[in-house]
Amino acid sequence: MARNIDIELQVSRYSPEQDLEPHLQSYRVPIRDEWVILDALNYVKDKIDGTLTFRWSCRMGICGSCGYMINGEPKLGCATFLKDYAPGPVKIEPLRNFPIVRDLVIEISDFLEKLKKVKPWLIHEGSNGQGEYLQTPDQLEQFRQHSMCINCLLCYAACPISGLDPIFIGPAALALAHRYNKDSRDQGSAERMATLSHPDGIWGCTFVGECTRVCPKHVDPAGAIQQYKLAAAMDGMKSFLMPWGKR
Amino acid sequence: MDSAAARARASADGHSSTAPAYTEFHPRWYRPRISTYWWLGRWPYVKFILRELSSVAVAWTVAFTLFQLWSLSQGEVAYSTFTRRASSPIMIALNVIAFGFLLLHSITWFNLAPKAMAVRVSGKRLPAILISGPQFLAWFAISAIVLWIYMVRT
Numbered sequence: 001m002a003r004n005i006d007i008e009l010q011v012s013r014y015s016p017e018q019d020l021e022p023h024l025q026s027y028r029v030p031i032r033d034e035w036v037i038l039d040a041l042n043y044v045k046d047k048i049d050g051t052l053t054f055r056w057s058c059r060m061g062i063c064g065s066c067g068y069m070i071n072g073e074p075k076l077g078c079a080t081f082l083k084d085y086a087p088g089p090v091k092i093e094p095l096r097n098f099p100i101v102r103d104l105v106i107e108i109s110d111f112l113e114k115l116k117k118v119k120p121w122l123i124h125e126g127s128n129g130q131g132e133y134l135q136t137p138d139q140l141e142q143f144r145q146h147s148m149c150i151n152c153l154l155c156y157a158a159c160p161i162s163g164l165d166p167i168f169i170g171p172a173a174l175a176l177a178h179r180y181n182k183d184s185r186d187q188g189s190a191e192r193m194a195t196l197s198h199p200d201g202i203w204g205c206t207f208v209g210e211c212t213r214v215c216p217k218h219v220d221p222a223g224a225i226q227q228y229k230l231a232a233a234m235d236g237m238k239s240f241l242m243p244w245g246k247r
Numbered sequence: 248m249d250s251a252a253a254r255a256r257a258s259a260d261g262h263s264s265t266a267p268a269y270t271e272f273h274p275r276w277y278r279p280r281i282s283t284y285w286w287l288g289r290w291p292y293v294k295f296i297l298r299e300l301s302s303v304a305v306a307w308t309v310a311f312t313l314f315q316l317w318s319l320s321q322g323e324v325a326y327s328t329f330t331r332r333a334s335s336p337i338m339i340a341l342n343v344i345a346f347g348f349l350l351l352h353s354i355t356w357f358n359l360a361p362k363a364m365a366v367r368v369s370g371k372r373l374p375a376i377l378i379s380g381p382q383f384l385a386w387f388a389i390s391a392i393v394l395w396i397y398m399v400r401t
Contacts, residue, residue, distance in 0.1 A: 014277050016275040016276070016277070019277075021277060022277060072289075096279070099276035099277065099278045100276060100277040100278075100279070101276055107276050137370070138367075138370045141367075141370065142367075160285060160286065160292060160295075163281050163285070164281060164285075206295075206299065207359060207362075208291070208292070208295045209291070209295075209359075209362075210291055210292075212362075213291070220362075222362060223362045223363070223365070226359070226362050226363035227362075227363055227364070227365050229363065230363045230364065
């Protein structure tokens with residue numbers, strides 16, 4: 001259908017050695033029905049301009065590397081069809097709310113530090129002496145949705161709080177903390193509490209809800225954070241009303 | 248000091264604004280600035296700011312109602328002064344705007360409630376409508392009762 005028709009890509013370029021700030025560079029690429037934005041970027045890299053720099057790896061929405069702002073909206077390059085933007089132009093920029101290293105490559109070590117803070121792993125003392133820890137389908141359902149995160153950071157680009165308040169832990173890390181808290185095999189919720197119930201944790205979230213809308217894996221970080229807020233508030237209320245009760 | 252290093256130093260000190268400095272080994276990250284008007288131009292963000300702003304209208308309405316009750320407790324003269332002031336065009340306009348924001352506040356609050364409440368019944372999560380629905384129903388019922396009392400009394 002759309003074969004042999006060109007489309008204009010406006011790609012953000014930033015060379016730390018040469019530029020003071022990013023600028024847009026235009027490329028014309030063919031539209032093919034089966035092409036996603038990532039295919040178009042690879043076409044530019046292979047055939048037009050080898051200096052264009054961007055992250056990608058799996059091409060199938062698993063690795064979370066190819067998140068870009070596509071026409072101002074955070075999306076995965078591998079999951080966004082080029083023909084949907086015909087007749088163009090398509091503006092491709094690095095994810096918002098992150099420092100830019102080069103072209104479309106963002107600096108993510110701040111996120112990795114935040115992720116580490118919420119201890120996103122199973123915390124379990126001792127052993128049950130039977131090897132594996134069994135889990136019922138119901139127990140799995142409690143956290144399964146929140147475990148689908150691929151750390152693509154689209155939610156951080158969509159969250160205005162992440163941009164305005166750089167110490168806010170942010171949607172993906174908080175959702176992952178909730179995922180481990182809800183896991184029947186985990187005993188680490190008390191350890192995570194200090195980070196999560198901090199003003200930079202769940203209470204930093206003002207529930208804009210955009211993180212959930214842009215999430216390509218339907219993790220629903222906004223829901224996870226609000227659910228944790230509710231649980232923390234109930235816990236606080238319980239310990240206030242029944243200080244002698246079990247926490 | 249060679250010139251490249253000097254330029255890099257000048258740039259780091261914020262003195263150079265014309266030529267970008269060559270920085271060996273460590274790249275200069277570009278940190279985009281966030282505009283004060285970041286929320287304009289995208290409807291979900293505008294909606295969010297309006298929702299946050301609605302708390303001012305809630306505070307205004309609470310203060311207004313408390314003042315109304317206080318005037319009532321001060322006797323007939325004080326209350327008639329209050330009603331005279333409250334019926335001025337500016338106050339009516341202010342309260343109409345506040346009422347609009349109160350509606351936005353309530354509707355968005357009830358719609359967001361199912362997100363925060365993951366209620367599971369026999370392994371399945373309850374659909375959102377079953378959590379927000381009763382809240383809307385209670386809201387309408389209480390409003391209808393208040394309206395009915397008002398109609399009967401006048």
